[in-house]
Amino acid sequence: MRVFVKNKRGEALMPCSVRKARLLLKQQKAIIVGYQPFAIQLTIATGETVQELHVGVDTGVKHLGIAVISEDKIFAHGEIEFRQDVSSLLETRKTYRRSRRNRNTRYRRCKYKFNTKRVFDKKKKKWIKPSISLTSKRPEGWLPPSLENRIQHTFRWVDTFTKLLPHPKLHLEVGKFDVQKMMNPLIQGKEYQEGETFSYHEVRYYVFARDHYTCQVCKKKNKILNTHHIIYRSHKGSDRADNLITVCTDCHTHENHQEGAILWTWMMAKKKVKQYKEPPFMHVLRKRIFSRYPEARITYGSETTPHRKTLALEKSHQNDAIAIIGISKINEHPCSHFRIVQFRKKKRSLHEATARKGRKEPNCLQKRNAKNTKESLGFLLNDQVCIHGQRGFITGFTGPYVQTIEGKYITLPGKSYKQVPLRELRRMAHHNNWQYTIQIETRPIHAPPIKDGELRAIC
CATH class of the missing domain: 3.40.1800 (His-Me finger endonuclease fold)
Structure with missing residues (x-):
């Protein structure tokens, strides 16, 4: 995977190799300006020759595939996973709020604004009270928070990668579905109505x-x-x-x-x-x-699938992002790809309906309990740490608990419980609401057995 580069003025240049970036940082000719993804900015004047770059984006409900390609060389590729628990958490919050009148909780302003002033209805010829009006009206183009969250983060990551490249061409794959035909393949004509x-x-x-x-x-x-x-x-x-x-x-x-x-x-x-x-x-x-x-150039799945099969790539979001661009061959394929997973870092519930195990009375006051701890002994929630040669992310401080990006708990050798001591953790990086890792591949997924005289993949 290449390293993104900016010039002294902060403008994007062509990505460089990891080795070249390491030498520039060691010689103090560049400084680090970003970690997710990794980017450097030059402190010296240099040539600014650029090539034609393409960014392929495979959009989806849960995953987003991104690939950066120049001619037949893949500079970076990977996938991003979004949260799927927004809707259920909002439903839980609604349940708590509706039952708050039966519990000892703090005062919260009513959602509705009542207008008690009466008006005269000429048709009914009597004085009536107007209907209840919401204090916050939904603007035009409003979407439920669970959908708006995914759409905005999709745009955020697309803009993040395009801003790190000099004038890239954007290729986006979108989906168009006929839901009624999916339910009834024989539907036609007025049957749609x-x-x-x-x-x-x-x-x-x-x-x-x-x-x-x-x-x-x-x-x-x-x-x-x-x-x-x-x-x-x-x-x-x-x-x-x-x-x-x-x-x-x-x-x-x-x-x-x-x-x-x-x-x-x-x-x-x-x-x-x-x-x-x-x-x-x-x-x-x-x-x-x-x-x-x-x-942007818009494509559909019917165009992406033949291109992916021509390149002998397996089905995945990052490989679809490569095929979306429409290249005919791959001469340079990195042996690593990035994986980004969205993480819920904050818990905003002010109270709970029932007490947790070990608590004698419900948490009915506006205060955080031990499970909502954000920091402990210098470690923050979602920090990337290393323990006994394994890397993971801190997901809670009641243990504390350390999980891999796939969601598996990291435990101590020979122990069955999930808690690990903080004194044995070594922090590798600080992350906010996204878990970012670089995963190494043994060899490119798409590549058939390499014959003599063929160009090998460059890692």
């Missing part, structure tokens, strides 16, 4: 008719029926018909929802329900990309 619940008063009546008014658990008819979610809404389940089943009142009880009961066992067997939450996000992202990067 007539969904599966067409001519039914509600979705529940369609579910009853689809299941022939029969309980799907006990297989009995002529009973009082209810609709039941296969995947609960609290677990990101939808209200579509394919996520609903018909259950009678005898089976739809609290006892049958418990582990080992007949309904619970039946639900575990029917958990494989197709979710179509990703296509709408990709549609929104595609529109945002068109307005944000009007000069």
